[in-house]
Amino acid sequence: MAETANPPHGGEGETRRDFLYLTAGFMSAVGAGIAVWPFLDSMNPSADVLALAEVEVDISPIAEGQAVTVMWQGKPIFIRHRTKGEIEAAEAADADAADMIDPETDEARVEKPEWLVMVGVCTHLGCVPKGQRAGDPRGEYGGWLCPCHGSHYDTSGRIRKGPAPKNLPVPPYVFLDDTTIKIG
Amino acid sequence: MSGLQLKNPVLRWIEYRLPIFSFLDHSLGSSYPSPRNLSYWWNFGSLAGIALVIMIVSGITLAMQYTPHVDYAFDSVQRIDRDVNFGWLIRDIHVNTSFFFFIVVYIHVFRGLYYGSYKAPRELLWMLGLVILILMMATAFMGYVLPWGQMSFWGATVITNFFTAIPIVGDSITTWLWGGPAVDNATLNRFFSLHYLFPFLIVGVVILHIWALHRFGSNNPLGIDTKGPQDSIPFHPYYTVKDLFGLGVFLTFLALVIFFFPDSMGEPENYIEANPLSTPAHIVPEWYFLPFYAILRAVTFDFLWIIDAKLGGVILMFGSIIILFFLPWLDRSPVRSSAFRPYHKWFFWILVLDCFVLGWVGANAPDAEFHGVPFVIIGQVATAYYFAHFLVILPLLGIFERPKPLPASISEPVLSGGGMAAGAAAKPMEKA
Numbered sequence: 033m034a035e036t037a038n039p040p041h042g043g044e045g046e047t048r049r050d051f052l053y054l055t056a057g058f059m060s061a062v063g064a065g066i067a068v069w070p071f072l073d074s075m076n077p078s079a080d081v082l083a084l085a086e087v088e089v090d091i092s093p094i095a096e097g098q099a100v101t102v103m104w105q106g107k108p109i110f111i112r113h114r115t116k117g118e119i120e121a122a123e124a125a126d127a128d129a130a131d132m133i134d135p136e137t138d139e140a141r142v143e144k145p146e147w148l149v150m151v152g153v154c155t156h157l158g159c160v161p162k163g164q165r166a167g168d169p170r171g172e173y174g175g176w177l178c179p180c181h182g183s184h185y186d187t188s189g190r191i192r193k194g195p196a197p198k199n200l201p202v203p204p205y206v207f208l209d210d211t212t213i214k215i216g
Numbered sequence: 217m218s219g220l221q222l223k224n225p226v227l228r229w230i231e232y233r234l235p236i237f238s239f240l241d242h243s244l245g246s247s248y249p250s251p252r253n254l255s256y257w258w259n260f261g262s263l264a265g266i267a268l269v270i271m272i273v274s275g276i277t278l279a280m281q282y283t284p285h286v287d288y289a290f291d292s293v294q295r296i297d298r299d300v301n302f303g304w305l306i307r308d309i310h311v312n313t314s315f316f317f318f319i320v321v322y323i324h325v326f327r328g329l330y331y332g333s334y335k336a337p338r339e340l341l342w343m344l345g346l347v348i349l350i351l352m353m354a355t356a357f358m359g360y361v362l363p364w365g366q367m368s369f370w371g372a373t374v375i376t377n378f379f380t381a382i383p384i385v386g387d388s389i390t391t392w393l394w395g396g397p398a399v400d401n402a403t404l405n406r407f408f409s410l411h412y413l414f415p416f417l418i419v420g421v422v423i424l425h426i427w428a429l430h431r432f433g434s435n436n437p438l439g440i441d442t443k444g445p446q447d448s449i450p451f452h453p454y455y456t457v458k459d460l461f462g463l464g465v466f467l468t469f470l471a472l473v474i475f476f477f478p479d480s481m482g483e484p485e486n487y488i489e490a491n492p493l494s495t496p497a498h499i500v501p502e503w504y505f506l507p508f509y510a511i512l513r514a515v516t517f518d519f520l521w522i523i524d525a526k527l528g529g530v531i532l533m534f535g536s537i538i539i540l541f542f543l544p545w546l547d548r549s550p551v552r553s554s555a556f557r558p559y560h561k562w563f564f565w566i567l568v569l570d571c572f573v574l575g576w577v578g579a580n581a582p583d584a585e586f587h588g589v590p591f592v593i594i595g596q597v598a599t600a601y602y603f604a605h606f607l608v609i610l611p612l613l614g615i616f617e618r619p620k621p622l623p624a625s626i627s628e629p630v631l632s633g634g635g636m637a638a639g640a641a642a643k644p645m646e647k648a
């Protein structure tokens with residue numbers, strides 16, 4: 033109907049212009065979003081950081097009742113050679129697993145019962161729990177005790193008391209042979 | 217209070233093309249009329265501005281010697297302290313001025329709370345100030361990570377871990393903040409980059425803050441508007457001189473600390489290099505964050521189903537500042553100055569005390585006790601009071617408090633010959 037670019041009255045012309053404004057505005061917003069994304073994503077972990085994703089550990093020197101801490105992805109990994117007593121305590125506690133803060137059986141947390149491998153970062157606010165070294169306090173459940181706000185972990189690394197919401201996580205790992213594990 | 221008369225022809229030539237001299241004269245000069253009754257509490261804005269300049273100058277010089285890499289950062293800061301010419305001085309200036317900066321800004325904010333400077337028409341001015349405060353806190357938090365000591369590392373770890381509390385996206389946000397699976401080199405690098413950037417963002421917001429200030433001019437201890445020339449005096453020379461005197465006092469205290477007690481407000485643990493395998497027994501942030509840290513840790517229980525304790529703490533900590541953005545509407549009283557608000561005056565001081573209590577709680581381990589009362593309980597009571605002050609007490613005071621009569625003008629008590637209590641001429645305050 034309108035034969036000029038700017039019809040004198042509103043009506044149809046107005047809606048067409050509104051449509052142009054809206055689509056142009058919307059497309060600009062999408063474009064701006066796409067332009068911003070590379071900058072934001074550049075702050076995510078880079079390829080070289082992600083590439084440091086595997087470590088192999090020789091566990092033969094770790095005697096029963098001892099533990100070592102290795103670094104994996106900038107985080108401490110606890111590897112504990114558990115004693116009979118510790119394994120029994122962890123398995124006995126399975127009976128109450130349903131009432132735990134983060135219910136999980138001991139079996140689901142280990143490949144072999146003697147070896148407990150976990151990320152040693154408290155799931156509350158990221159402190160490193162005590163319990164790896166001989167003289168360390170080990171909390172009310174004989175496992176680990178976080179010094180920051182008092183989270184108690186049992187001999188399976190499960191959170192039993194305190195503010196932490198989750199068990200110490202088990203990283204992906206495999207036994208390459210009887211004395212070597214690969215984490216990651 | 218006449219307009220600017222430039223005698224120098226070069227300045228006149230410039231002024232004609234770029235009216236910068238009259239701009240300055242209107243901003244800080246004799247053409248900027250200010251209330252004649254400003255007290256020393258009005259010095260802290262200019263002090264904060266100067267502290268910002270000192271931070272930027274000392275920071276840029278430090279950045280020339282500092283290495284933002286986990287293997288070198290700690291050593292490079294030690295080198296600044298020991299080997300760089302006057303490096304110890306520049307670092308002590310940067311560190312201690314940051315403490316004074318927070319003292320000055322906190323006083324500046326509480327001055328605003330006492331004299332109702334956040335009320336109409338200065339709401340935006342107040343909100344811009346809060347934006348500056350938030351940027352300052354972010355800057356200081358990231359700056360504290362740079363020397364890569366034990367507290368740098370563990371403070372950064374504990375605080376950034378709070379973001380994991382955000383439902384669903386929490387872990388991705390935290391990984392994004394860190395640039396890796398933990399606080400590490402990527403984190404240090406970006407914190408350095410942002411620590412350099414943020415002070416300049418602060419400069420930008422300060423300019424807006426002052427622009428908004430000059431729209432209606434300063435509030436004053438009586439909290440009433442200036443009603444004419446008899447109520448004001450030119451900023452220059454009266455307040456330039458007063459501000460310079462305040463600056464002298466400020467620099468004296470600053471120099472005293474820098475030269476005689478340079479480590480008095482710092483944390484000795486931070487002279488141990490960061491070790492991701494060993495958490496210090498007691499993690500505390502810098503003292504100016506302690507009240508917020510206490511609020512963060514006060515939530516030890518889950519609200520409803522969705523908000524667990526960790527998230528609740530984060531919400532309240534940010535909420536403690538966000539709530540101040542709503543202050544102009546929470547405080548319904550039409551009277552600005554607490555000098556005329558018999559109840560608000562007291563609640564103000566209780567709030568100040570409450571903030572000190574929060575700071576004291578923040579400095580102690582949560583499971584520690586004070587005469588048998590666990591600190592976490594004290595922290596919960598103090599946190600509840602903080603929020604109650606803004607959400608309950610202020611709105612109720614707006615309804616029930618009967619303000620004292622306000623003087624008719626700033627100059628009236630002086631010019632009419634009487635003291636402040638020249639009651640005869642005072643007009644009784646009507647409730648709006």
Ligand code: HEM
Nearest residue numbers: 271272275276278279282307314356359360362363412415
């Ligand atoms: C709003 C202003 C600023 C605040 C509140 C602030 C705060 C801080 C704090 C708290 C530290 C840790 C001090 C320590 O224990 O060593 C620090 C360090 C540092 N800041 Fe700033 N800063 C500000 C501006 C700047 C600017 C503009 C630069 C320039 C790039 C800068 C560069 C540095 C450097 C290189 C360090 C590490 C060296 C050291 O630790 O002494 N800062 N800053």
Ligand code: FES
Nearest residue numbers: 154156157178181
């Ligand atoms: S970080 Fe372990 S209890 Fe808080």
